[in-house]
Amino acid sequence: MAFDMTAEEIRRIEALARSKSPLIVCDVDEVVLEFVAPFIRFLESREHEFRSDSFHLTGNIYVKNTGHPVEKKNISRFLNDFFAEHDGWQTPVSEARASLQSLEAEHGAEVVFLTAMPPRHHARRRGLLDAHGLTQPMIATEDAKGQALAVLLQTHPDRPVAFLDDLPANHLSILEAAPATLALHMMAYEPLRRHLPPLPDGVKSVKDWPQARTEISTFLANTAGLR
Template sequence: MATRQDYDLDHIRLTDRPLIVCDIDEVVLEFISPFAAFLRSQNHELLPRSFHLHGNIVSTLDGSVPEAAIVSAFLDAFFAAQDKWQMPAEQAVETLHRLADDADIVFLTAMSPRHRIVRRNLLDRFDLHFPMVATEGPKGPVVTALHGARPLPVAFIDDIERNLLSVREHVPDCLLLTMLANADFRALAPEPCAGIRAVAGWTEAFGLLQAHVCADVRSQTG
């Protein structure tokens, strides 16, 4: 089983409360809209034709589709300058602070650790001071290492199915929510697999998360 040391989690101190683990891009921070704006500054456009980045980015100069390596370079450049482009998703800041009254919040972002400091500073600017883990590997083992064998509710929110399935495999009792801030790409997203609940935004997510978290509070005080 993965340990906290395997993922450099020693800086995260959980309390004796439920745990909510949140992806960042398209969940806590907008990603699609600012990335599309960044691409326009690079003479490219992101077209909402399918639920993918690769193949949907085209040159505004000649209509060509860039190779995967170029798309990866665009993403790396965007994340290096994310503090100039990204903003919180609608109701994300307010809702997370409300949830923090009853649960610990940890951000788990799929990002190269070399961009960690820029992202940390960006989150802090928006009063999102919750601890953060940056990883390029599967998320299920990280959630396992975070939560351990604690007999407390745990929830996970992400926009990518493989991350949700990874957590479902490693933490079977976890509440799994899929969320996308961008309405155009949300409409293109595949139907979620069994055990994963799609939510349109933080207003809808709040009710589900609060019920999951507060179920434990009620069981202790009932």
């Protein structure tokens, strides 16, 4: 897998992979950091607008002064531009930090952020998370998320895992790698939920971090006696 991170971050990830502790794997965009809302503001600053008519970015971004939809290749350019300066736009999802800290303290869980973005943006995202007290280790990768989880479970494949993400395809990848995972779907930008495709079997939807914290806490308490 292609990772671009400091030696210290690699050391943290390697230590995490050797641990037997319960593992909480968190997507970043729409789970730990707001993504859609700040991306909409970013587009507006460039004379474009976002219409939540479907679950996809393609077909939902329009030129303001003409009303014409933006082509897919230009959407990729917007995303690249956004990630190049995302630390000036994104802020944490409500209760994310407090919930993760609570789960770490109460259950001895370890947290890793698994973000689907070009690894070249790792340092900028790492700095943004640290600035908001979200200091847990992070992996930035464009590979399937199940591949990253498989690496983390090589030493102790039976450790309990909870996974949070906004995209159904990522849940499928994770559940293929570790079928016993507690898979929770979370999406901070509420207007897109009505366009969400069916979730894969075994994935439960949660509306916010307080609900996610309850689900994960119950799961970890139930698995504690099995370890």
